[in-house]
Amino acid sequence: MKYLIKTWGCQMNALDSDKMAGLLQGMGYQPTEEEREADVILLNTCSVREGPENKVFTELGRLHPLKRHKPLILGLVGCVAQQEKEQVFKRAPYVDLVMGPRGVRHLPELLAQARNQRAIDTQFHDDSILFPDQAIARTNPTKAYITVMEGCNKRCTFCIVPTTRGREVCRPLEDIVKEAHRAVNAGYAEVELLGQNVNCWREGDRGFADLLAAVSDVAGVKRLRFTTSHPRHFPLAAADLMAERENICPYLHLPVQAGSDRVLKLMRRQYDKAWYLELVRRIRERIPHIALSTDVIVGFPTETEEDFQHTLDVVRRVEYDTLFSFRYSPRPDTPAAAMEPVGDAVARERHQRLLDLQMEIQTRRFAAVEGRVVEVLVEGESKKGGQAMGRTRDNKVVNFAAERPVAVNTFVDVRITRSAVNSLVGELA
Numbered sequence: 001m002k003y004l005i006k007t008w009g010c011q012m013n014a015l016d017s018d019k020m021a022g023l024l025q026g027m028g029y030q031p032t033e034e035e036r037e038a039d040v041i042l043l044n045t046c047s048v049r050e051g052p053e054n055k056v057f058t059e060l061g062r063l064h065p066l067k068r069h070k071p072l073i074l075g076l077v078g079c080v081a082q083q084e085k086e087q088v089f090k091r092a093p094y095v096d097l098v099m100g101p102r103g104v105r106h107l108p109e110l111l112a113q114a115r116n117q118r119a120i121d122t123q124f125h126d127d128s129i130l131f132p133d134q135a136i137a138r139t140n141p142t143k144a145y146i147t148v149m150e151g152c153n154k155r156c157t158f159c160i161v162p163t164t165r166g167r168e169v170c171r172p173l174e175d176i177v178k179e180a181h182r183a184v185n186a187g188y189a190e191v192e193l194l195g196q197n198v199n200c201w202r203e204g205d206r207g208f209a210d211l212l213a214a215v216s217d218v219a220g221v222k223r224l225r226f227t228t229s230h231p232r233h234f235p236l237a238a239a240d241l242m243a244e245r246e247n248i249c250p251y252l253h254l255p256v257q258a259g260s261d262r263v264l265k266l267m268r269r270q271y272d273k274a275w276y277l278e279l280v281r282r283i284r285e286r287i288p289h290i291a292l293s294t295d296v297i298v299g300f301p302t303e304t305e306e307d308f309q310h311t312l313d314v315v316r317r318v319e320y321d322t323l324f325s326f327r328y329s330p331r332p333d334t335p336a337a338a339m340e341p342v343g344d345a346v347a348r349e350r351h352q353r354l355l356d357l358q359m360e361i362q363t364r365r366f367a368a369v370e371g372r373v374v375e376v377l378v379e380g381e382s383k384k385g386g387q388a389m390g391r392t393r394d395n396k397v398v399n400f401a402a403e404r405p406v407a408v409n410t411f412v413d414v415r416i417t418r419s420a421v422n423s424l425v426g427e428l429a
Contacts, residue, residue, distance in 0.1 A: 003029040004038040008056065009046025011227065012194050013078055015145040016104055017044045020077070021137035023107050031137075035066060040073045040111065042097075045080035047160055049329040053080050060092045067094060073114050075099065079164035083332065085122050102128040102150065102166055124151070124166035133179040142190055142379050142390075142409045143225075144183035148176055148211060149195035154230065156257075157268050157335040158297060158328065161196055168196075173203050177214050184220035187409065190377060191215060193226040199233045209237035216245050222411070223377065223393065224248045228255065231279055232270045239286045250287055251395040254280070255295035259314035260307035263300050266339070273310060280318050291394035293322035298354055299347025300328045301339030308350050315357055321365055321394070322422075323358045327351050359421055366396070366419035373429045374398065376414045378406050390414075397423040404428070 003024045007017040020042060021031065032038055041063060045056045056076070066072050075097035076088050082100030089095060096114040099107065103121035105128055113119035129150050138144060151166040152159075180191050193215065195201060199208040216224050224247050231254055242248045258264050261272040271279075284290060296311060315323065327347045330337040376390035382399040383389070388406050389399050400414045406428070413429040 001029045001039045002032040002037050003040040003042070004032055004035060005042045005044060006059070007044045008052050009044075009048070009079070011145055011192065012101075012147070012150075012196070013044055013046060014140075015136075015147060015194060016078065016101055017042075018136050018138050018145075019104050019131055020044070020107055021139070022135040023104075025137055026135060027108060027111075035063065036069070038066075038072065039070070040075070041066075042075040042077050045076065045078035047079040047083045047164055047331070049326060050331070051329065053083075056080050057091060060095060064092075064094045071115075073097060073111060075110075075114070077101075077104075079160070082122050082164040083160060086120065089118060089120075098122065100124075101164065104128055105131055126169050129169050129171045130175070133182060138186075138188075142188070142377055144180075144186070144188040144191050145194050146176060146179050146183070146191055146215075147171060147195070148193045148198060148226075149201045152196040153200070154197065154270075155268055157266060157339075158257075158300065158331065160331040160334055163333065165196055168200060170201050170203060173206060173211060173214055176211065177218060180215050180218045180221060184218060189220070189409065189411070190223035190225070191218075191221050193224075195226075196228065197230045197233060198226045199229045199235060199238065207235060207237075208233075209235050209241060212238055212241050212248065216241065216248055222247055225251065225395075227253050229253060231256070231276055234279065234283075236282055236286070239283045242290070243286045249393045249395065250290045251293070251393070252283065252290060253293045253295075254283075256311075256314055256318075257295060257297050258300060258303075258307070259311035260303070261310070263303055263307050263310075266302065266336070267297075267300065273314060277314065277317060289394070291321040291396070292318060293324065293395075294318070294320050296323060296325040296354060297328050298325060298351040299342040299344075301336055301341050303328075303342050303350075312354065312357055315354065315361070319361050319365060320358070321362065321396070323354075323362070325351060325354055325358070363419070363421055366421070366424060369396070369416050369424055370419055371416065373413050373415050374424075374426075376400070376412050378408050378410050378412060380408050392424075398426055399423055400426040400428065402428050 077099040098120040100122040110119040149170040151168045378390040414426040415429040416426040
């Protein structure tokens, strides 16, 4: 028996796919990349934006004919499954299994049921956070993702995550540390802590900075990252730790979403422009060399040109190393979906201006690395081939020539010879 999992979305989805793969392998299934060979195909989905959601149902329709040739179990899992629930069976009646992201632990029972009748689980199981990490079939060659919390208690008016991932539930510190030890013993030098609002992790009177310190103390963790941070809850104690400890990477994803106070209030982001900029100032005061990335929504309902200029101003002043930007996409049952939309042509034009500004900033920031020798964790071959590829401590992609073989999951020093917009180019030092 063989399985195929297709994954869309964030790092948490990628980790969920690894968890499902581990459960399937424990049931005797083997992985395959050939659709016709698979006895189980699961589409692990993201519903943050409308485009990927529509693509998933198109993909289901494309896969449907495979069921004529064998008793294939076709499953829709993840956030779109949670969002649509029983409606999945109406939109795609040939689907056998529907499972939300908090039901991953129950995949074996659902598969057993799906062999005889439709199976669905869209409950918010708190025990999903207690998934046995020994069962994870990790696919990342250099990094061990570790879930520390799931769900979100925020109610940002544009976001469907609280609907698809449920309310916050945190994993015990002891379990997280044990998993970090096991990851190191399995050969991983880099660990990344995951949560919808990772810095909202709590256990009793211990907060995120305590968690960061505990995992940083694990012998063999040479690089430690975390994502995603909500600006309102990022503790400066964590920034102090990042400044003090060599193994906590100087990289922080800090989504701003917009620069206008009026729009931020409509979004329910719980901070304004001045507060966000002051947080960035305090972080950079502690870690001058930190690389920052962010998320920006362009064309949020009622956004004016003046509002958009405030967003551009934030981007100019912060100078992000990387920026992930999207035109606003209405999500079902979110307050923003009922607000007055911005015209598509206007949103597209603003988005292009934002991209142009970020390209100018990013080109300059990446060029500043030229001539330096940086530590790179080797991840494999570059996308274009003929070179090795890896990442710096501050999360920049480096493609480099190597006269001698370099092994994946090893550290090398690379001299940066030139820069591109989204990557660096170098040679072994």
